[in-house]
Amino acid sequence: MRIDLHTHSTASDGTDTPAQLVRKAAATGLDVVALTDHDTTRGHAEAVAALPEGLTLVTGAELSCRLDGVSMHMLAYLFDPEEPALLAERELVRDDRVPRARAMVAKLNELGVPVTWEQVARIAGGGSVGRPHVASALVELGVVPTVNDAFTRDWLADGGRAHVGKHETDPFEALRLIKGAGGVAVFAHPAAAKRGRTVSEAAIADLAAAGLDGIEVDHMDHDTQTRARLRGAAKELGLLVTGSSDYHGSRKTCVLGEYTTDPEVYGEITRRAFGAFPVPGAGGA
Incomplete structure (x- = not known):
């Protein structure tokens, strides 16, 4: 079994x-x-x-x-x-996830990454938006090679440059x-x-x-x-x-x-x- x-x-x-x-x-x-x-x-x-x-x-x-x-x-x-x-x-x-993701997009923009909320929302579809969706946007833009590579202190890991708490x-x-x-x-x-x-x-x-x-x-x-x-x-x-x-x-x-x-x-x-x-x-x- x-x-x-x-x-x-x-x-x-x-x-x-x-x-x-x-x-x-x-x-x-x-x-x-x-x-x-x-x-x-x-x-x-x-x-x-x-x-x-x-x-x-x-x-x-x-x-x-x-x-x-x-x-x-x-x-x-x-x-x-x-x-x-x-x-x-x-x-x-769950309701805190959207403002959090928007705030991460804003931080990434400040770092020079041209990610948009519309891109993240498209990737999330109807699901509860989270860091993996933002990470997937970074992969689409060629910023990182894989989703796992986005979860570092350079980007989205806890304490990272674009991390936002929820x-x-x-x-x-x-x-x-x-x-x-x-x-x-x-x-x-x-x-x-x-x-x-x-x-x-x-x-x-x-x-x-x-x-x-x-x-x-x-x-x-x-x-x-x-x-x-x-x-x-x-x-x-x-x-x-x-x-x-x-x-x-x-x-x-x-x-x-x-x-x-x-x-x-x-x-x-x-x-x-x-x-x-x-x-x-x-x-x-």
């Missing part, structure tokens, strides 16, 4: 529509895929409608959080998308909201140092005490030594260990199904959740 619990569609910063993503997941040989767009559930209905027979969809979202000045992401699985408190927080984070949820509040909506919470790529500063293992222990369910260990941004260290920490703290691709389509180099989650861990996630249930495919159009 092959299970990928972290993917993105055009509802946020992926390049595959939700329908394309679930079809590709089935063609790749996955049995379970989670759609976890940034701070939104807008892609779920399309994914469900197109879900091929034999593939199960786990609905979720990746919530933008910040702890002691460090940006971090919380994967929320199988929560009630209409629960008012979590819905309001997601909308607050509203991000306190992770302890995020845990409260996810649990209140019947969901399960997993800390995404907790040691992805190439993305910038990471939270300490002491902070992960505090999050575990506050109700964190698991940490994403098997991820392209974690080397072998890091994975071993995180597995040890998870065992000590009683946390679930997941593996995921963090697939974004052609925008990033992540390969769908490249890293997967153990079926027993997946079963435990579904047992803990009560806000929503996995959706079995019935041969969508």
Whole structure:
């Protein structure tokens, strides 16, 4: 059984529509895929409608959080998308994305880069606009060769010349909201140092005490030594260990199904959740 619990569609910063993503997941040989767009559930209905027979969809979202000045992401699985408190927080984070992206465009213009808001909005389409869309604009203009090359201190990384902060949820509040909506919470790529500063293992222990369910260990941004260290920490703290691709389509180099989650861990996630249930495919159009 092959299970990928972290993917993105055009509802946020992926390049595959939700329908394309679930079809590709089935063609790749996955049995379970989670759609976890940034701070939104807008892609779920399309994914469900197109879900091929034999593939199960786990609905979720990746919530933008910040702890002691460090940006971090919380994967929320199988929560009630209409629960008012979590819905309001997601909308607050999402609504801040447009002014933030406009401010990044302005900073880039000051640096002599001829990027426009119209270009970024076109790239984002109907999705929640974010840094990857601005990064894609830089690639289009030939400023950087790849999206990853835009995430440096020269450009869009935290503290970079064109970086602009946004509203991000306190992770302890995020845990409260996810649990209140019947969901399960997993800390995404907790040691992805190439993305910038990471939270300490002491902070992960505090999050575990506050109700964190698991940490994403098997991820392209974690080397072998890091994975071993995180597995040890998870065992000590009683946390679930997941593996995921963090697939974004052609925008990033992540390969769908490249890293997967153990079926027993997946079963435990579904047992803990009560806000929503996995959706079995019935041969969508």
